Amino acid sequence: MTQPLLSLRNLKKHFHLPAPPFTQAPILRAVDGVDLDLMKGETLGLVGESGCGKSTLARTVIRLHEPTSGSLIFDGQDVGALPERQLPKFRRRVQMIFQDPYASLNPRMSVGELIAEPLEIAGVGTPAERRAKVSKLLDRVGLPTDAAARFAHEFSGGQRQRIGIARAIALEPDLVICDEPISALDVSVQAQVVNMLEDLQNELGLTYLFITHDLSMVRHISDRIGVMYLGKIVELAPSADLYHRPSHPYTRALLSAIPVPDPSVTRKIEPMQGEIPSALDIPTGCRFRTRCPLATELCARVEPPLVDIGGGHVSACHFARELADRPNEVSATSQQERTS
Template sequence: MTAALLAARGLAKHYPVLRGIIRARQVGTVRAVDGVSFDLHRGETLALVGESGCGKSTTARLTMRLIEPTAGTIRFDGQDVTHTAGAALRALRRRIQIVFQDPYASLNPRLTVADTIAEPMTVHGIGDVASRKARVAELLRLTGLRPFHASRYPHEFSGGQRQRIGVARALAVEPEVVVLDEPVSALDVSIQAQVVNLLRDLQGRLGLSYLFIAHDLAVVHHVADRVAVMYLGRIVEVAPKRDLFRDPRHPYTRALLSAIPRPDPSRRGAVKPLGGDLPSPMAIPPGCRFHNRCPLAQPVCREQDPPLRDIAPGHQSACHFAEDLPPPEHRVAAAVAPWPHAGSRPTPRPGDRGLPSRPDGH
């Protein structure tokens, strides 16, 4: 496989917990991200999944340098950008953009759509007023909106349309990597399908790389090339999508997949919820951080922290007994329902910058 476009090694973000007003003292540390390593290759979609609070969004913000890491390194296109600052950091942010989870809160209500999309171009000094106006119209068409939408404000659009505006803003500076922080979780299911298929189309046409943050595994099954599973600030399994859904090699991954809702009355009550309590990131248990909830835990799990290691080509797991786990009780891949209106990934066409607009505007 070619060298990674974006690579993280040992990435960590720890927040001190202070007590006191006049003389504040540190009484603990929240380990939001605690040693995350991954690679994102050109044209790939890497999905980062896990429970709420496991550190997915913090990891995304670390890779963009929106927050400073406590430890670890970040490399982009072969260059170490962990401590990049000033003009070099601004240039990096032109190459990595983000689409936020909330399509309303992420847009300035006082700016028109045209001003919202043109603002990144203004910040980075791209083009003049006329060329930016033409670029805004092109991006609106590219994301399925109409040029006359440029003069409207965010409150005049539906949730799906606002998310399309967020996508257009992210594409304004022609990035190579787009971080998608749960981009469809706040949308209705039918609108989710439209936005997800839009993102797939744009990736195929523009050659984008996606870091896709999500907790909805049905969406992940539709869009991802590889999947990284996070638990309590650390990645516990990484594998190609097909391998992870068919034969997960970590008990936590199996618990997540078993919880996918299935329209099958015969499977009522088949979901087995995890036992134990989710540990606090201020008090991570010794050994394997999943051992207090794992139905297969052994004494070694309480004593030794398993590293993320290769168990098959392209498949890594942080479990002492990854190779010895019994076969899954059911084949998850076959049970995941097809995504509504899902289409095949389009073939990239060099120089193709256009997409037909949607008549419904969603």
């Protein structure tokens, strides 16, 4: 069996917040026990509402946040236990594309300096070789060579994201974590950036952890999709299977809310009640039960484990098998039916 490039087991990241006088410090459970395998060369999409822990998980994987507990195995090595002095070697193989390209690019540095910076830190090549590498990277992401002498504020949002992508692939990493790289871009630019990421993956053999709110786009780019809620994966499946037979009420609610630009398509909305609970006070039992229309007394007592419902599709719901057999409520009426 092929060994995963990245393997997470019960990974947790908790933040201890300042405590009021004479009280115990509250604990924010941002990531609360994630099990995940990412195979070399695949794209794993990660979706969920704001505040569910997606970005914290990404930053914990790359060790920008220190994990609270659990194991983080990269290419067979436990990088969760690596001392600080050994992290640069690990980070050469794992890079990140941030959500806001402008905030992640130093405005005092030229584009050429920004892209060359990881090469300099890693001690790759001579200054002349690094300049040649920068020119090649700019061409690879669809920017002109003379962009190296300009500054980030002189470019559009889509062009700035291309600069961030060029910097992320400069060291030829194995894994690139894409933390909502298209959320701040226009729709037409989103498609261009996603297509470029796919081309780079095919050309360089990259592996992606792709975090996004856009359920339509993640279906296009991902081999598998994980759905995250309040710090945990509640459903994980091959992309087509997740959309064809969602088996968690949260996933079904998210999918039912996707806009369909076709008046002939009618969809039964499966709404969620209320807002996502605070990670400071996670509900007992199933953490989705406070918003779930199917919740029972069992859901309040017992937290459902991830169960395999076949074909690599796992779901954390007491009713997963029943929901998997229930078709996703989308129906299209033919032109003949509409006119008859």
